[in-house]
Amino acid sequence: MRNGLPILLYHGVGPPSGRFSVSEAEFARQMDAVVASGRSAQTVGRLAEPRVRGEPMAASAVAITFDDGTADFYDRAWPVLRERGLPATLYVTSGLVGGRHEGTPMLSWQRLEELRDSGLEIGAHSHEHIALDLVPLERAARELVNSKLVLEDRLQVEISGFAYPFGYHTAAVKALAARAGYRSACAVKNALSHPYDDRFALARFMVTAVTPTARIDRLLAGRGARVAPRRELVRTRVWRLYRRARAISVPTA
DSSP states (O other): OOSOBOEEEEOEESSOSSTTEEOHHHHHHHHHHHHHHTOEEOOHHHHHHHHHTTOOOOTTEEEEEEEEOBTHIIIIIHHHHHHTTOOOEEEEOGGGTTSEETTEEBOOHHHHHHHHHTTOEEEEOOSSOOOTTSSOHHHHHHHHHHHHHHHHHHHOSOOOEEEOGGGOOOHHHHHHHHHTTOSEEEEEETSBBOTTOOTTSEEEEEOOTTOOHHHHHHHHTTOSSOBOOSSOOHHHHHHHHHHHHHHHOOOOO
């Protein structure tokens, strides 16, 4: 294995509903590739735990994550994962449970309870699914805290992991995540993680409808994408400043 540590990010499994939904057949092939790779599949909580102690994560591991909490996870993704004995981490937008998000049905509390009882690791994905780097820190703090409290109250389990909506975060938002009691948080970056990755900005690679299984094979071999840098890239900071400028600009008549 190379130093690249794959943390795969999915959003939906099933019939095409935009580029984020992976077909059931392709998802099954990709999970077969995970099994065949010989990597140790771990939840993000277990994977990141050594970083809490200042130790490296297992370079031979792989993590499978889902964002949002769409209803298709229960019917189409979880059966495939369970059949292969693969653990996963699902990051749930607490304020959308039982409703719809951009026309897509979301998991109900009953389904989440069943998934919890089946061994799925559940994390938080904010309360209202907003970009936390574009709102005042007070609002970002409420999103981080409320999501954790709501999920813990309804599911009666500790929620120790967070995934930033859209992957967007700042140093201040990362600090808020730590203060809220999370032990890890996932970004996106479309890169491979590594044993010494920032546990409050873990790099993930987003798998979409156009990601072939051959690409997953390369990622599992520690190739096929850059390894996330230890320090934030200048272009990332520039992009964040641009997004902020757009967010606060007022259209003129």
